Amino acid sequence: MALTVETLREDVAGLLGEDPEDIPLEENLVDYGLDSIRLMTLVGRWREAHGIEIEFADLAGRPALEEWAKLLGLPR
Template sequence: MNQTMSPERVRADVAEMLDCDPAEIAPGENLVDLGLDSMRIMVLVERWRAAGAAALEFPDLAEQPELAYWTTLLTGRAA
């Protein structure tokens, strides 16, 4: 859990990688189905590690590529 990460930040960063409006991403939608590939997931891992999620690893995100899961994982709060 990382106190510097907010649900809004997670959503905004994912939306940037998908080149869409943050409001367009449903919390339970599969982000890979929306076009998020492994390279973009790695960019997010590195970005979020730099922001303080030091223990974050690629499999943490890849195993369940959903905004709601990632938000809970990174912030301890719901999307």
């Protein structure tokens, strides 16, 4: 399965115990409960499953799905 914005959303929602539709693309994910441990989990998951080479600090500095999609070069 390819990494898409919807995959990002589903992975984040799964870690937060939320419905994917309840996670907005533009909102700060920290406000939804994303902490550094969960973010490290996501980075590791995406590296392993999709071969993504992204740094934790890059995602932590811009904690919104739309920003991550830009960093990862994903179409919206």
